[in-house]
Amino acid sequence: MRYLIPIIILIAACSTKTEKKEVEEYPVLETMGYYQRFSHKLWLAGKNKNWDLADFYTHELEEVTERLIDGDVIHDDYNLSNLSEAILLPKIENLERTIRQKDEVLFLENYELMISSCNLCHNTTKHNFIKITIPNDSIGWNQEF
Numbered sequence: 820m821r822y823l824i825p826i827i828i829l830i831a832a833c834s835t836k837t838e839k840k841e842v843e844e845y846p847v848l849e850t851m852g853y854y855q856r857f858s859h860k861l862w863l864a865g866k867n868k869n870w871d872l873a874d875f876y877t878h879e880l881e882e883v884t885e886r887l888i889d890g891d892v893i894h895d896d897y898n899l900s901n902l903s904e905a906i907l908l909p910k911i912e913n914l915e916r917t918i919r920q921k922d923e924v925l926f927l928e929n930y931e932l933m934i935s936s937c938n939l940c941h942n943t944t945k946h947n948f949i950k951i952t953i954p955n956d957s958i959g960w961n962q963e964f
Contacts, residue, residue, distance in 0.1 A: 845892045847899065853883045854937065855951065859961045861914075862954045865926045870918055873926070877915045884908050897944045906943075910936045934961075 857879045864872035884903050892899040910933040917925040930953070937951045950963040 845887075845890050845894070847892065847894050850883060850887055851949075854880065855961060857883065858934065858937075858951070859954055862930060862961065865918070865923070865930060868921070868923060870921050873918045874915070877911060877918055881908070881911050881915065884911060895944065899940075899944070902940050902943060906936045906940050907933070 857876045861873055861876035861880065864870075864876060884907055888900045888904045888908070890900060910929070914926070914929045914933055917929045934951050934953060938947075941947055941949045941951075952961050952963050954961040
């Protein structure tokens with residue numbers, strides 16, 4: 820009996836789970852889905868000269884980008900935060916200014932530059948098989964498959 824109590828305590832100690840603080844991985848795939856969906860809706864709003872809606876989706880893109888930048892995200896050894904800040908954010912900000920001008924021609928040009936920046940980042944991070952496109956009425960997605 821004298822040895823039974825220490826054994827019970829030892830078993831209890833070994834079986835007690837220690838709480839680990841789990842580090843949540845940044846939701847890169849979810850973020851990219853937001854980019855694609857919001858950029859597609861932005862295109863449709865701009866093409867239809869619904870400038871208020873285009874402004875709304877531009878702000879959504881900007882917010883997603885700021886969260887990515889603030890997240891200091893490293894994915895597959897690439898700093899997505901730095902890339903987004905350097906490549907994408909300036910294009911979104913240019914697009915935002917263009918929308919305030921309600922200039923369809925400038926909107927189309929700046930939208931194309933924003934999409935080019937998405938693809939530049941994909942190429943840089945060796946994800947060039949993901950090619951975002953200017954939406955096409957005949958295809959339901961703004962991506963080349």
